[in-house]
Amino acid sequence: MDLDPLILSRIQFAFVVCFHAIFPVFTIGLASTIAGFETLSFKTNNPVWQKLSKFWIQVFAVVFGMGVVSGIVMSFQFGTNWSNFSYATANFLGPVLSYEVITAFFLEAAFLGVLLFGRDKVPQGVHLFAAIMVATGTFISSFWILAANSLLQTPDGLVLIKGMYHVVSWTDALFNPSFAYRFAHMALASFLTASLVVAGVSAWFLIQQREVEANRKALSVALWFLLVLAPTQAVVGDFHGLNTLEHQPTKVAAMEGNWETSKGVPLLLFAIPDKKNQTNHFEVKIPKMASFVLTHDWNGEVPGLKDVPIEEQPPVFVVFWAFRVMVALGLLMIGFAIWGLFLRIGGKYYQSTFFLNGLRLMSLTPFLAVLAGWIVTETGRAPWLIYKQMTHAQGLTPSLTGGMALFTLIGYIIVYALVFSAGIYYLLKVFRGGLEKANKPHELDSIERPSRPFSAAHAALEEGEK
């Protein structure tokens, strides 16, 4: 059998990056949540906020740890599998990715320790400041990463000299045309993720009647955020889509499953796109709706996939369906936000077991939506690695064989499966311990214990311990 290093490298990158992405998207939102709890605790002196903060800081510590581990692998992927790409873009990507590392280290060195372990050692105001700085730091980190990704989508401020891009304008390169939209979309996604996880976990505690007062407050705050964020995300997503329409029309055509550039294009609710025959099967559609959404005019023109040759079209089926999954989950979030509002008006949002169980399930949806969204934007750029400038095939490591790529693909799957099942298992233990365990003074090991993220969580690894 002929193993294709290109396909295998793409699968490997997708696997590693998907695995990695779910952690930061959660920690970015959670850091702000914790800063919020700390602020409320500082201002109101109501002890429930500190109770909540202590618990969610433990969750943060574990998820942050897993994010760092999976992120280290990411930074080597570029060199091992995509060396031509790395070399060509190093003048931009090198400094940008390094600045992300610098931000993360600075954050960890200066503030994370104070946030995780300093509560009883520093004044409350200093602790609050550390919480705010950690939250800020996570955004600065994501600034660099999203600037790097956006540059691949909408390159700007670069000039190609002898096979290497040189940065002509750092401002144009960092703040390239799609950056602001992508950053806003991801920031909201992070907040939504944190809101839905906090809502889901609090709902689960409420079903069990645990720490009712604190968890009720947490659920209330999370639902208010959901009510604001979910519809806002729809609007921002729409703007992001319009930006994509302007700069990457073929991606939008794939999202809409639209083959011919035409006016008054219908919105497809269901279809089986068939790239080989350049058509769709089993279409279920709303007439003229796609034109209206994309151009805000019922007869507006929507670009078609056939504007570019077939070898420059992305895998339409994947982009088309990933987009629908993302939008459907987004609408579901809006639905739950409104449902929560109605229950609140009736005063019963924390008593309806049906609603609370629904929220438990909803805590998984932001992760799926984020992954679906990234699949849309990354797969939708194919075959381009740098849009209209370098294809995936051109960016690949020349010396890479299919066998090598398969070896590491299987290797990373095994490593991640082992390591992250342990991590997730432990995270679930922290959840089970709940606010009660996080707020109980734990017996300190008599050995001086290191101050690292995981140490902030006190749960034992196996059942029935401690």
Added chain:
Amino acid sequence: MEQPFDLTLIWAGIIGFGIMMYVLMDGFDLGQGILFPFAPDEHTRDVMMNSVAPVWDGNETWLVLGGAGLLAAFPLVYAVFLPALYIGVFLLLAGLIFRGVAFEFRFKAKTSKYLWNWAFAGGSIVAAFAQGAVVGAYIQGFKTENFVYVGGALDWLTPFTVMTGAGLVAGYALLGSTWLIMKSEGEVQAWAYKLTPRLLAGVLFVFAVVSIYTPYVDPLVKSRWFDSLSLIWALPVLAMYCAFIIFRSVQKRDEGLPFVATMGLFAFSYLGLLASKWPYIVPPNYTIYDAASAPESQLFLLLGFLFVIPIVLAYTAWTYWVFRGKVKSTGYH
């Protein structure tokens, strides 16, 4: 763009310093993992792990900082070494991940503790071996054409690199055992004293082979060392003097000196290697200037590094200060 100072040279200094810091610091904590299977009992393992637990992840900071800095300052190194060492890089990362996770979970485990012991030992040994093989591959040189690696997947894996890999495993174990002498007492310390001379013998053997082999494969190295008696001969002489001090200080049951002298042995060997290969960073074809990124990119990142390196150093110093002294292990159940 004309620069008033040689940015590439500055970056070579920064990266060289970063690698040095990494080797010395992560070396002794990897060493604990390498010695783990040979520890006489579980109590000793507790002491070993506790002696490095507060500092190991700070030590690995230097690896990530160095890796990111390489892509930014010397992209050719990044784009040749990683493809050429593809399988080795995977082993290195997998090893570091396993031992990192073992650090976190061994403390929280009871019945599954033995699993984390194996993860810690296996991960450390694999990671150390992979790093040693990288050094060997650097000495061997890379098959390149037009700034692209054109060799095969396992070109790096030769008897020579297997030996440098094993040599670094022994070297890190030596850093580990002398660190343990400094940080422990009683039976654990006695065990570490016993190990040190044997490990030193292994390291010196590899040192000798590398010293003979390197000028043999690379005519540039040969002429640099043997054409005329130059100042660089001071480096191996100093390294040998350090080895002598390790040996003697262990006999005298000195507690701190063995570790300091081992760091010296590493530092002078490392400088000796650099002196052999300078200015080639992707041997045999490319110098640091061929491998450098654009000056504006080097400058852009230099500002950030100049800001962050003092902070990392200060943070590191502070952590070591807080956890200074012997590891106390009483009452750990």
